[in-house]
Amino acid sequence: MELTAPVNKIIPFSLVDGPGSRCSVFLQGCNIACAYCHNPETQNLCLGCGLCVDQCPAGALSRRDGHVRWDKDACVQCDTCIHVCPHKASPKIERLTPDEVFEIVHSYQPFIRGITVSGGECMLHPEWMRALFALCRKAGLGTLIDSNGCVPFTQHDELLDVTDGVMLDVKAWDDEVFRHLTGHGNDTVKENLAHLARRDKIEELRIVVVPGWNDPEATIMGIADVLGDKVRTTTLKLIKFRHFGVVGELAGSPSPSDEHMAELEGLARTSGFEDVQIR
Amino acid sequence: MSEFMDIITASNLTYGQKLIHLAQAAENAEHPIPTTPEYDWFFERDAICDMHEGNAPYRPRYICCDMERFARQGSDFLRLDAPDNLDDLLMNLQILYQNVPSVTGRPVYVGQLDRVFDPFLDGLSDEEILPKFKRFLNYIDRTVASGYCHANLGPEDTRAGRLLLQADAEVQNAVPNFTLKYDPEVTPDDFARLALKTSMACANPAYANDRLLRDTYPLAANGPKDAYTVVSCYNVLPVRGGAYCLDRVKLSQLADLATSVDHFMNELLPNATGALLEYMDARIKFLVEDSNFFQTSFLVREGLIERERFVGMFGMIGMHECIEKLMGPGHVYGTDPEANDLADEIMTKMCEQVLAWDAPYSEAGGGKYMMHAQAGFGDQMSSTPGVRIRVGSEPEVFWDHIRHCARMHRFFTAGVSDIFPVEPTAANNLDALLDVVKGAFAVDDKYLSFYPSDSDLVRITGFLVKRSEMEKFARGEAVLADTSHDGEGNWRANDLADRKVRLG
Incomplete structure (x- = not known):
């Protein structure tokens, strides 16, 4: 069968997914479920329950052979289907081959310097990404992965060979804290951190600071410990939790204070980070 | 009341603005330039337009003095010695500016300032230079007080260029506009990023594709290393020269007269173009032969300008509405391939006719008029600037928009431009x-400008105004810069606040 991945959307331009002007490709489906997920509708693949079909005001959805079909041209992008979906999924997904996605991103040259594949969790499709990145590299496009680090990169060194870098989200350091936040343990994240550092493939590290939900102090110090000397050249982004788009327990939760963020920045700098950015 | 008394008693004009308006009214009481019946017919129907340049031109529309030469030699007429330090240079320039006319009565060009200043910075620290530059920029803003006034920088990275960018970001002025001549082969990324950071702070500079523009005109003998400069709303003109005039065909209004696309293409367009060409000839002949400007100006005598380096600009405006009227609502210019092809055909035909015409006194233009995509000035109802896509019809994807711009830019030698408000957060990713x-620029776009969508400084047709000043004028108060008058009407008439914000 032809290699495809479920593509949620392709954004021709992103300011925030790596250096310079980039095209971002979002894949559908995630292997963890963060309490603060800002795109909960990207977590799961459609089960074909059809609950959304009747609700669609544009008649863009239909049910056939146990699957929900999406008529892209009829869709008015009102997102009603996403709002009514009880499974944190979306029917507006296209299964595309690496060639098909490459054709789209290639059409954005020379305005972009590269692509960033994100999710969901894009590392659920490593072979697909490897094929896409190989095509991008040949065309002079940069290649970045945006990952939660819960799939072992150690098993995908060939993908890393065609990847410029990984933007790794290190959500929490203590395993229990991580589990509470995501429903998943974080041994793999720590292994990935060490492996990516060894291979010089860390584009940036991120910590979303969620008051009462994670342990950014321990995370900063833990990362610094793993990175060793490389801490000085690694970019660390400390991101304030914002409740927009979040559903469930954390919807409406407060953001951390500026003072708290400044303290964390100070801790990061004393831990050896030289490039610390607060977002 | 007479037109003169209306001006004299106005409550929303400053003294200086009244003086300019009275001079315009007096000039317009004379009619020395003959017109043809054909010209009059199109003119009465607003299909061709003289840009309110005045009936009896006694100075060229735009003058681009060789400021580098002035910095080397001073001026006999102004009794200024050649400056030997930065303070003297700045003072000399300020005096010269008071003596350079244009269609607005004030200079539209203050120089390629990085090259003018750079030789005078030795021995001065940045801390000493910055306050001098800021005072100088404030002087231009408050005295020239016209958003059509322009300075140039680049493409080289210079100390003066860097300090000017820093000073401009700090003073937050609408005047002068800055253009950075940019060539990725010459301009270091680091300098370009500083320029972009400045654009995100104060909407200046805008960016000119140096690779495509540098050969527009022949070099001046012993003159600056570039033959061209950018002034006003992005007119590309010979330095040590300028533009006699800018007149335009209003395609938007011309289309109203058409009974069919064929009628438009084969009768109206060639007839209007021909009528305007004849009018420009007559206008330029009056200016050169009868007004005595070039015969008497010290700018000519002292080699700061040469009559042979002036050109006439043939302008057009309103492509968007023209296509809409000719093809009907199903074909939206900018996104519909057939609409774009017709626009291409119109420009091809117009350019062929203009370039086949022998223009008088146009040595720097190779004996031809130069094509300009005119961007409007004041109220400008129902005419989108030049070949721009109308606000509200922009392509969804920014890259498609830029490709369309580049396709249409190829017709224009004397200036064509686009303006893009961008997400303020783009300031965090200057590389983007x-x-x-x-x-x-790689796809041959010739000129573009950005401003952050939340900026007080906003671009109208190309010129820059402060939103806060437009609001004041709208309340009936007098404001210093008269481009706030033009800006206020245009901003509302063309829904400029609704321009599609890019990079979001």
């Missing part, structure tokens, strides 16, 4: 903006 400029 730089990629946009590089990409646009």
Whole structure:
């Protein structure tokens, strides 16, 4: 069968997914479920329950052979289907081959310097990404992965060979804290951190600071410990939790204070980070 | 009341503005330039337009003095010695500016300032230079007080260029506009990023594709290393020269007269173009032969301008509405391939006719008029600037928009431009903006400008105004810069606040 991945959307331009002007490709489906997920509708693949079909005001959805079909041209992008979906999924997904996605991103040259594949969790499709990145590299496009680090990169060194870098989200350091936040343990994240550092493939590290939900102090110090000397050249982004788009327990939760963020920045700098950015 | 008394008693004009308006009214009481019946017919129907340049031109529309030469030699007429330090240079320039006319009565060009200043910075620290530059920029803003006034920088990275960018970001002025001549082969990324950071702070500079523009005109003998400069709303003109005039065909209004596309293409367009060409000839002949400007100006005598380096600009405006009227609502210019092809055909035909015409006194233009995509000035109802896509019809994807711009830019030698408000957060990713400029210029876009969508300084047709000043004028108060008058009407008439914000 032809290699495809479920593509949620392709954004021709992103300011925030790596250096310079980039095209971002979002894949559908995630292997963890963060309490603060800002795109909960990207977590799961459609089960074909059809609950959304009747609700669609544009008649863009239909049910056939146990699957929900999406008529892209009829869709008015009102997102009603996403709002009514009880499974944190979306029917507006296209299964595309690496060639098909490459054709789209290639059409954005020379305005972009590269692509960033994100999710969901894009590392659920490593072979697909490897094929896409190989095509991008040949065309002079940069290649970045945006990952939660819960799939072992150690098993995908060939993908890393065609990847410029990984933007790794290190959500929490203590395993229990991580589990509470995501429903998943974080041994793999720590292994990935060490492996990516060894291979010089860390584009940036991120910590979303969620008051009462994670342990950014321990995370900063833990990362610094793993990175060793490389801490000085690694970019660390400390991101304030914002409740927009979040559903469930954390919807409406407060953001951390500026003072708290400044303290964390100070801790990061004393831990050896030289490039610390607060977002 | 007479037109003169209306001006004299106005409550929303400053003294200086009244003086300019009275001079215009007096000039317009004379009619020395003959017109043809054909010209009159199109003129009465607003299909061709003289840009309110005045009936009896006694100075060229735009003058681009060789400021580098002035910085070397001073001026006999102004009794200024050649400056030997930065303070003297700045003072000399300020005096010269008071003596350079234009269609607005004030200079539209203050120089390629990085090259003018750079030789005078030795021995001075940045801390000493910055306050001098800021005072100088404030002097231009408050005395010239016209958003059509322009300075140039680049493409080389210079100390003066860097300090001017820093000073401009700090003073937050609408005047002068800055253009950075940009060539990725010459301009270091680091300098370009500083320029982009400045654009995100104060909407200046805008970016000119140096690779495509540098050969527009022949070099001046012993003159600056570039033959061209950018002034006003992005007119590309010979330095040590300028533009006699700018007149335009209003395609938007011309289309109203058409009974069919064929009628438009085969009768109206060639007839209007021909009528305007004849009018420009007559206008330029009056200015050169009868007004005595070039015969008497010290600018000519002292070699700061040469009559042979002036050109006439043939302008057009309103392509968007023209296509809408000719093809009907199903074909939206900018996104519909057939609409774009018709626009291409119109420009091809117009350019062929203009370039086949022998223009008088146009040595620097190779004996031809130069094509300009005119961007409007005041109220400008129902005419989108030049070949721009109307606000509200922009392509969804920014890259498609830029490709369309580049396709249409190829017709214009004397200036064509686009304006893009961008997400304020783009300031956090200057490399992304730089990629946009590089990409646009790689596909042969000639000129573009950005301003952050939340900026007080906003671009109207190309000129810059402060939103807060427009609001004041709208309340009936007098404001210093008269481009706030033009800006206020245009901003509302063309829904400029609704321009599609890019890079979001």
